[in-house]
Amino acid sequence: xxxxxxxxxxxxxxxxxxxxxxxxxxxxxxxxxxxxxxxxxxxxxxxxxxxxxxx
Numbered sequence: 001x002x003x004x005x006x007x008x009x010x011x012x013x014x015x016x017x018x019x020x021x022x023x024x025x026x027x028x029x030x031x032x033x034x035x036x037x038x039x040x041x042x043x044x045x046x047x048x049x050x051x052x053x054x055x
Contacts, residue, residue: 001034001037001038001041002035002038004034005031005034005035005038006031008027008028008030008031008034009027009028009031011023011027012024012025012027012028012031015027
């Protein structure tokens with residue numbers, strides 16, 4: 001998930017440099033959404049592993 005987010009961020013940067021503003025905007029949005037999903041899943045995973053280690 002994090003790899004996909006970084007990939008879309010790189011695509012957005014390249015598109016912005018080349019002047020493709022619409023593509024850069026869409027790629028940036030995808031990168032943000034994927035990164036937020038990554039953070040949520042990471043946090044849930046940390047909580048679940050913490051519960052297992054305490055039990």
